[in-house]
Amino acid sequence: MSEPLFRDPGMPVADRVRDLLSRMTRTEKVGQVNQRMYGWDAYERTASGHRLTDAFRAEVAAGDGMGALYGLQRADPWSGVTAETGIGAADGARVADAVQRHVVGNTRLGIPVLLVEEMPHGLQALDGTLLPVNLAVGATWDPELYEEAARLAAAQLRARGGHVALVSALDLVRDPRWGRAEECFGEDPYLAARFTEALVRGVQGPAGEAIGPDRAAVVLKHFAGQGATVGGRNSAATELGLRELHEIHLVAARAGVRAGAAGLMAAYNEFDGVPCAANPRLLTGILRERWGFEGLVMADGLAVDRLVRLAGDPVAAGAMALRAGTDLSLWDDCYPRLGEAVRRGLVEEAVLDRAVGRVLALKFRLGLFERPYTVEQVPDPGGLERLSERMARECVTLLAHDGVTLPLAGLPSKTLAVIGPNADSVPQQIGDYTAPQRPGTGGGVLAGLRAAAPEGTEVTYARGCGLVGGDLSGLPEAVALAAGADVAVLVLGGSSARERDTRFDANGAAVVLAGNPVEMTCGEGVDLAELGLPQGQSALLDAVSATGTPVVVVLVQGRPHALPDLTGKAAAVLSAWYPGPWGGRAVADVLFGEAEPQGRLPVSVPRSAAQLPVFYNGKDHGYRGYVDQPATARHPFGHGLSYTTVEYGEPRLSLAAAGVDAFAGDGDDSRAPASCEVRVSNTGARPVRETVQLYVRRVRGGTTWPRTRELRGFVQVELAPGESTEVTFPVEAGTLASFTYAGEWAVEPGEFAIGTGPSSHRTREARFTVTATRP
Template identity: 40%
Template sequence: MKKYLLLFGLFTSVVAVYGQAEIKYKNPKLSSDVRTSDLISRMTLAEKIGQLRSPLGWEMYDKKGNAVIHSKKYEKQLDSIHTGMFWAVFRADPWTKKTLSNGLSPELAAKAANALQRYALKNTRLGIPVFLAEEAPHGHMAIGTTVFPTGIGQASTWNTELLQKMGAVISKEIRLQGGHISYGPVIDISRDPRWSRVEETFGEDHVLSGNLAAAITKGNGAGQLHKEFSTITTLKHFIAYGIPEGGHNGNSAIVGKRELHEVFLPPFKAAIDAGALSVMTAYNSIDGIPCTSNKELLTDLLRDDWNFKGFTISDLISVDGLMENHHVAGSLEEAGALALNAGVDVDLGGNAFAKLEQALKNGLVNVSAIDTAVYRVLKLKFDMGLFDNPYVDPKKAKIGIRTKEHIALAHQVAQESIVLLKNKSNVLPLAKNLKVAVIGPNADSRYNMLGDYTAPQEDGNIKTILNGIQSKLNPQQITYVKGCAIRDTADVEIDKAVAAAKQSDVVVVVVGGSSARDFKTDYLETGAAVVSSQTIGDMESGEGFDRATLDLLGKQPELLKALKKTGKPLIVVYIQGRPLNMNWASENADALLTAWYPGQEGGNAIADVLFGDYNPAGRLAVSIPRYEGQLPVYYNKKNPRGHDYVEMSADPLYAFGYGLSYTQFDYTDIKVEQKAKDSFEVSFSLKNTGAKSGDEVVQLYLKDELASVVQPVKQLKAFKRVHLLPNQEQRLSFLLTAKDLAIINQDFKSIVEPGIFTVMIGSASNHIRLTSKLEVK
């Protein structure tokens, strides 16, 4: 009997293996293309549509002490909706109402991811694993992860190699927890600091933005999804989202087609060429067409011209917005059809694509459009290996996230992001034997260091400026007084701050803004904060907090003026998410710095700069205006150059590319040599003539002297961050190619026209040190 049972067991095993081999999508030896096509052929319409929906994810698990299981809501999503992707499963913040106590540690997040995948593979008809997409603009937005400076601070490093390392860390931390898709970088070109999301961007220039976005994408794995820690990079927001009319988040963008192709699209192209496999649509419209239903951009350009092979995804409920906000669709069914037919593959939120089956019945969409979108999503799941091994090791997540090495990298990014704007009589760096008054609403506010899209933090993880200064000096040398709040005019202790200043040798006052969300603020369905006169928290920046003015709020101006009257040396540090008004500080402070939102190590990094343990070399990625009436005020405006106003200069207070150092650099001996038909090498010598080692950010600008269409007064083409020892000299070179010399002509073709170009080498857009000419014949 045992013999027969053994033979029967062998027979059934062989049949099972043979049957498995016949199911092509389950055969790991076949290509992802073959497996994807086979799987789609077996799917019902409902199962296909489920793959195109990405609902909110933080309700998909239940936490049971040290265990995590899938929730009943998750079962419903898979059993009846057949959902294939979830957004922000691990997210924690006031909007999600996930806190340090009820949210997920990295270890528990990995357990949650495994629980979700286990149910998907074991309890659904086809066993399709789910994609988990996570916010990651300056670190994974989850409990226990590493928090880097926000985008505008990252851009201020002008360091592609550093940001590639940062991208690799963010990607690794997401994958260790079981996530697959990283939302970021945000590469909206930002020309209006009234807009609430400047902090997330890389600033006003497309060349800088494109290079940095490509670097982060490479760090994410460059689209090579078979690698262990690669994530799918989702680029945000397609397109021209950073120039909303009136500075109102999501408002229409007024931009011409040529400028769209010259300025706003190139950063996306650069990141896609570097391996980005996902693009998120924007909430705004351009010339009457919502970006979430713009076929010319999402299909004709992205697919046909650029040969993009990944998937597109709407911003949260932006498909719904075709009906509710833009009023170009009469129902969610029509909205879903508009988006799908335009080229949107996945509906973030999922409400409108839930109506696709009805849209198909009514002839608004066809099956091939659905199949095409499903293919784009499923193929990446196969490429990532999720069908064969979707699980992660919680023990590795516990020890592999926010490691000492990751924190050290966050520290370095913060150091390199700090921009020294003024240093009168070399008051900085400070000696370490001084008595220091540390004052201001942002001197010791942990969450004001971090920016929007940040998870709750454990005590001690975030280093404030006060913490950083405490690490440099003895306790008896430091006096701390808050002085006032960011916005709340009832929270004031200016007299106490003045008394502390008088007892000290120097005053470090930390002012600015905040994107710190709190549990009192209301939030829209999209997650954007709602401005309310009933809630006076610190938040004056971050998604939804657009400004009409750029002045410091609350009693901050009064605090600064009172401290100035003490006669003590005044060091002003701005912690901010947008370029705020710095006119008074520029005129009256002895030293002025901006650190944007510098992340968890920001306080230590700022203290390093203040006391000379690090020589600052950050450079502005966005111009700082003198007054709102100048806006927009960006360096690469089209000819002719604007004339001054009656009341003031047309120039910004501080220009794009500007930043000081504790040492000096000389630029000499520029040479331009033609290498090929449309290829020129520009070389020059750079020497550190000061007494300190330091970095210089060298910038190459180009001006087309005569063109068939109007060109910018100057345009950044190349840059490099260089470290030199005292008296060290280095020969540097840049290669300009046809891509750098090309324009989009009147026939809308990219061509290189013959003519003269002025080559400018400088330390800022308004501080050109060397010039030369090149001629294209």
């Protein structure tokens, strides 16, 4: 008897999906759009290894198959999986294959299951190699480096039996009070789009139908607008107009779709009053009809269950999400009842078939019908570790400097006092969504400085204060050490480290309330009303500065903390973000001058929470500042100093004007009717890797109120002392386009200022005119 058509790898994916769908029962179809079970409940550890649970076997039997299984290898305090009970690197592929063998061998059609894992900054699993968090990645302004790291992380996931990587990429830090700021590449849509493209290329490989055995499918989180929730509160409502949605919050998603992303995750928030997971305008009208997306839409965890308040009951809620365009649910009670929804006439079976077809198509693209089990490969964790440390060095951003104190290697320092609650803690520098780390993995800033200090340098340490609260019992020791030192390195900031006694919501978000002793100041569910450093840290900074010893402040943080004016208090201020396990070595390299500071801010640093919003690309309405403080950021988007001086010449345009017809296209046309050139010179005594930035602002014309400025290009150049170079940017449709009243991207007639410089607020501009007809 010949094999069915869907088993023929030589046939087109669409034909294989159509054939398989025609053979499936409704129960099997419903099973394919569900990932109801938490993956860590599918196995248990015994004296002889790991065994599959009865609950897992029952789940497979209930749907005569399983669409996907989330988090088989996840380990963290929420899942309750520890190093003693979880799946390490040595067992990952074996347990994943045991799951797959049961599904394939105990179902009528033998359809493989998708194994879905979190990969926010490296694989969230025991022995998974961690990267700096996305906000740190954004601070590198180096998408090519991130692409290579994403490639190795995907290979690590596949070597352990995983197929689908869930990665935050689409959210923007429009309100730094939001606890998930660390998961964003920054506040700017252009910057996020470039990193999203790099992520898709790195994880999935070249755009195309097949995804190789050393690559993974990527599901981009979260679609859309989650970074603009009211008050910076997680999962709250958003108040976005259509243009704001398209110009700010859909740019990265559009870039990811064009790069070939396999899937997107519908966010918790609403758009125009309708939750994203049930929003046909977003999931069907924009994503599929306008953009032509053919991949998978996954709901965020338990998001479909939240629709019960709208729909009235779980069956109707599932039907609502399915009709809107959600293909695959996550942990909810609604999608397992879609068969009932079809029987009640709440949704047509053809709509169910459409969603099932997308799930099956991804399984075919991954080659799971031909290779359901792990393809033997030996990933290179050492290579990924080296890339992680390199990204950590590149993300360190020098915010302020007296021009004398750094690098430390240039000072006759004999005693270095390292002080602060973030100086000696790896968990506090690796961010949220991380598995427990094996002892000896990485090192904190204290360890990095001790290893890097020249022979004869004494490095002393005092914690000084707690991470949160006002306990200053350690202050006298810290002040004494600082007073006796040549330089004091004060390591402050926040932490997303989840502890054993952290409480969690059903979807895994941390529950940290006022008065809760858990030392979490960032992460999912940890939103802040105030953005300043906690009381104890502020007092420690004041006391150490009062000793007169030069103070270098290093901020280890997952969001930009609001900073006071530190002039006269700190000789230098650096942000290391959450740089990952090897961030201590990276910070030490920068402080001692073994590496040049080259990070640039991916987000504006506010003066206080009271001045929010403070993102750089707001609308240009010409508002005055506040009476009691400026309305500008303490440090603007794109800012970052180096140990040398760099001068920019005037930007030069190849043309002063062009007709609107020269920019025909949808905003991403590759033709460049004009170019902008600028001369950049290293006028100092040290080498530099300079991030040359291109900004555009509309001076007049157009159908929408213009923004103050918008990033439209960046290039990194390496310059030796005294060296100069010319940097050229194309001026094309994507450089000047905006989302118009007609609901499309287009270049409109008007006058533009095209500026180049080292940050969003330090540009020199040239004027360019777009005429209604060819000039």
